[in-house]
Amino acid sequence: MNMISKEEVKHIAELARLELTEKETEKMQKDLSAILDYFNLLKKAPKPENFIEEKKGDLRAVRKDEVISSYDLIDELIAAAPDKKDDYIKVKTIL
Amino acid sequence: MDLTELTITQAHKGLKKKEFSSVDLTNAYLEKIKKTDKELNAFLSITEESAILQAEQADIKIASGNFGELTGVPCAIKDAILVKDQKCTAASKILENYIAPYDATVIQKLKKEGAVILGKTNTDEFTMGGSGENSAFGPTKNPHDKTRVAGGSSSGSGAAVAANEACFALGSDTGGSIRMPSSNCGIVGLKPTYGAVSRYGLIAHASSLDQIGPMVKSVEDCKMVFKVISGKDSKDATSKDYSFEDLKISLKDLKIGVPKEYFVKGLDPEVEKIIRDAIKKAEDQGAKIEEISLPNAEFALACYYIVVPCEASANLARFDGIKYGLSEEGKDLLDVYLKSRGMGFGPEVKRRIMVGTHSLSSGYYDAYYKKAQEVRHLIKQDFAKAFEKVDLIFCPVSPVPAIKIGEKSEDPLSMYLMDIYTISVNLAGLPSLSLPAGKIGNLPVGLQIIGNHFQENKILAAASYIEKI
Numbered sequence: 001m002n003m004i005s006k007e008e009v010k011h012i013a014e015l016a017r018l019e020l021t022e023k024e025t026e027k028m029q030k031d032l033s034a035i036l037d038y039f040n041l042l043k044k045a046p047k048p049e050n051f052i053e054e055k056k057g058d059l060r061a062v063r064k065d066e067v068i069s070s071y072d073l074i075d076e077l078i079a080a081a082p083d084k085k086d087d088y089i090k091v092k093t094i095l
Numbered sequence: 096m097d098l099t100e101l102t103i104t105q106a107h108k109g110l111k112k113k114e115f116s117s118v119d120l121t122n123a124y125l126e127k128i129k130k131t132d133k134e135l136n137a138f139l140s141i142t143e144e145s146a147i148l149q150a151e152q153a154d155i156k157i158a159s160g161n162f163g164e165l166t167g168v169p170c171a172i173k174d175a176i177l178v179k180d181q182k183c184t185a186a187s188k189i190l191e192n193y194i195a196p197y198d199a200t201v202i203q204k205l206k207k208e209g210a211v212i213l214g215k216t217n218t219d220e221f222t223m224g225g226s227g228e229n230s231a232f233g234p235t236k237n238p239h240d241k242t243r244v245a246g247g248s249s250s251g252s253g254a255a256v257a258a259n260e261a262c263f264a265l266g267s268d269t270g271g272s273i274r275m276p277s278s279n280c281g282i283v284g285l286k287p288t289y290g291a292v293s294r295y296g297l298i299a300h301a302s303s304l305d306q307i308g309p310m311v312k313s314v315e316d317c318k319m320v321f322k323v324i325s326g327k328d329s330k331d332a333t334s335k336d337y338s339f340e341d342l343k344i345s346l347k348d349l350k351i352g353v354p355k356e357y358f359v360k361g362l363d364p365e366v367e368k369i370i371r372d373a374i375k376k377a378e379d380q381g382a383k384i385e386e387i388s389l390p391n392a393e394f395a396l397a398c399y400y401i402v403v404p405c406e407a408s409a410n411l412a413r414f415d416g417i418k419y420g421l422s423e424e425g426k427d428l429l430d431v432y433l434k435s436r437g438m439g440f441g442p443e444v445k446r447r448i449m450v451g452t453h454s455l456s457s458g459y460y461d462a463y464y465k466k467a468q469e470v471r472h473l474i475k476q477d478f479a480k481a482f483e484k485v486d487l488i489f490c491p492v493s494p495v496p497a498i499k500i501g502e503k504s505e506d507p508l509s510m511y512l513m514d515i516y517t518i519s520v521n522l523a524g525l526p527s528l529s530l531p532a533g534k535i536g537n538l539p540v541g542l543q544i545i546g547n548h549f550q551e552n553k554i555l556a557a558a559s560y561i562e563k564i
Contacts, residue, residue: 009449016408016452017415017429018445019437031446032453034508038397039463045394048472076196082422091417092428 003033098123099259103316106262107164110157117157117167120262121150121211124169128213128260136235137251137260139174140182141214153209164319166209171261173252174215175222176307177296178202185298186230187220189420189439199296200331201265201307201324208323213261216251220441221411222267222300224248225275225513228504229443236500237279239537243497246279248272252310253280263320264310269300270399271492271517273308277529278492278541283317283558284310288549289524290335292321293328301406304521314530314559321551335549342552346560347381349553352485356392357516363495369533369540370491376564377489377557387481387488391473392519398474399518400511401454401467407444408451414439446507471522478523478545487557488545491516492529496538516543526551530558 009029013020020028074087083090098120101109109115125143132138146169153167172178175185177195179202184190198206205212219229227250228234235250237243238258245254249266253276256264266273268286277284285308292307299305309320318341327336353374358367378384416422416435423434440448454463481488493513503510520527525548529541542561546554 012449012453012456014433015456016448017412017432017436018440018448019433020445024442024445027442028446028449031507032449035400035446035450035511036453038508039401041397042394042401042466042470045391045466045470045473048469048476051469051472073196080193080196080419082416082419089417092425092431094428 002037004029004036097259099127099262101262102312103164103168103262103319104313106168110167117150117153117211118147120167121146121169121213124213124261131258132260134236134241135238135254135258135260136233137216137245137254137258138171138214139184139186139217139232139251142178142181142212145181146211146213149206149209149211153211156209163208163323165205165323167211168262169211169213170205171213171216171252171255171264172202173218173249173264173266175218175267175298175300176202176265177298178212178215181215183215183298184232185221186218186232187439187441187444188231189414189435191231191421193420197296200293200328202296204324216249216255216264218250219248219272220444221298221407222248222269222272223407223443223447225271225510226250226498226503227276228500229441231441234500237497239281239539240497243499243538244279246276246493246497249276249284249310253277253282253284256280256282256310256312263312263316265307265320265324266310267297267300267305267307268521269304270403270521271514273310274492274517274527274529274541274543275514277310278543279497279539281531281534281539281541282310282312283314283531284308284529285317285321285551285554286520286527287321287325287551288526289521290333291325291337291526291549291551293326293331293334295328295330299410301403302410303406304403306521314555314562317528318555337549340552342556344553344556345381346377346557349487349557350383350385350485351377352385352387352481352488354389354392354481354488354490355386356389357490361494361512361515362491365535366491366493366495366540369535370489370542373532373542373561374489377561380560380564382557385485387485389474389477389481389519391470391477394470395474395519395522396511396515398467398470399514399522400450401463402471402522404447404451405455405464405467406451408448408455411440411444411448443507474519475523478519478525482547486546486553490543490545492541492543493517496535496540520545524548526554528554528558530561
């Protein structure tokens with residue numbers, strides 16, 4: 001089994017916005033290695049014909065025009081935010 | 096008469112004949128829950144007050160004479176489906192105190208019918224799991240053997256119906272999450288065709304596969320609930336204009352396919368015997384049985400466990416400590432994200448977010464995500480070809496009966512392998528039912544009946560015959 005490195009796990013965790021403890025990182029390294037190793041099975045799978053064309057067809061079938069209408073849930077949605085002021089959700093300064 | 100043992104059909108009859116009221120029924124279930132659920136852990140919250148209120152309103156509706164089959168009938172809802180003003184936790188610490196601001200479309204429909212909602216049921220965290228053990232609030236125990244799991248992810252819904260803590264329940268199914276607990280708990284569970292039921296108000300796991308469906312005590316009950324919850328919804332663009340119509344056919348009219356790739360090493364011999372016996376019984380009643388091939392079956396699990404984490408990692412990006420749920424203090428915005436998500440999510444959710452993030456990242460996308468999409472296409476084609484020849488496919492739901500609590504929880508890959516018979520159905524968007532077919536000792540085993548798109552009526556017609564044999 002090809003082991004994924006601890007640095008790689010830490011890098012992915014940062015991309016995924018997850019803080020992992022040292023113990024979690026070690027377990028994740030083991031689990032991810034086994035799972036990614038299993039994915040190698042797909043290399044044996046045949047290449048499908050006409051793949052792209054059919055995919056486009058599928059997407060068209062579920063497309064619909066979205067018309068924005070008034071939404072009466074604004075108060076409830078804002079109430080769910082952990083930090084807020086008046087009608088606004090508060091976010092830490094990013095600049 | 097123990098009111099909690101009734102099916103929907105029986106409860107409806109009793110309500111109609113005024114043998115008991117909806118308040119009587121509701122109280123009977125609430126008492127039952129208080130008595131047995133401490134041990135089972137099927138419910139995460141019980142909404143007693145609103146349940147009684149709904150039952151009183153249902154009784155008024157019943158007195159008027161104008162009421163439906165679900166009016167006044169008590170049910171349980173998986174805690175990944177939003178019920179307005181009630182907690183919706185998805186069995187996660189990150190949503191532990193989250194109150195749903197609106198009703199999911201399926202809940203609106205149940206409420207319109209006058210069904211009574213008893214409470215919210217346990218699940219694997221964010222519906223990610225096959226055993227129910229990934230709940231942040233402890234596993235649900237199997238009512239048939241309390242040292243074993245109820246099956247997941249709709250573990251609480253399965254156990255609640257099996258233990259007579261609810262007359263019926265709603266679950267959701269991304270890769271077997273309705274069928275697995277239905278099989279493990281010995282009840283009927285339907286994963287509808289992708290698009291048959293609106294997903295509006297279901298906390299998203301993998302949006303191209305998620306479906307809500309009924310978990311019930313009989314095939315007849317399954318039809319009743321499915322009829323009410325299915326159909327087009329402007330709030331879910333993937334929902335289809337579809338209404339269920341009963342199909343009057345007998346087993347003699349049906350050709351049943353048995354995939355040879357599904358009866359291989361890894362399938363428990365006793366499970367195999369129960370499934371083979373069920374197939375034989377259908378044959379004795381006149382069904383034509385044909386061996387079929389799903390040549391790409393061996394790739395389905397790897398395909399599924401790429402597609403799902405990719406979609407999940409995108410869907411779960413919304414849990415950031417800002418908009419709702421748990422928020423941890425941090426020195427800057429990034430730190431708030433890292434800490435809130437690090438504290439809020441459990442191990443399996445983190446694992447899937449990690450696998451998804453990795454599979455979608457630059458340099459790996461083609462090898463993982465794109466390849467998985469191609470394989471998904473092959474799997475769809477396999478089923479399309481099979482359904483040119485046969486009406487339905489019969490196979491097991493799970494290779495083994497309910498596992499012991501803790502048996503596989505340290506080894507995620509071996510847990511994933513339990514989903515081998517259920518995931519392809521979601522990848523292909525097909526409808527599929529778990530029907531109780533027999534028992535190994537105390538442990539129920541479900542027969543899986545897969546149909547072509549929007550042929551729930553054919554599945555249910557066949558199931559209602561087999562149920563009676």
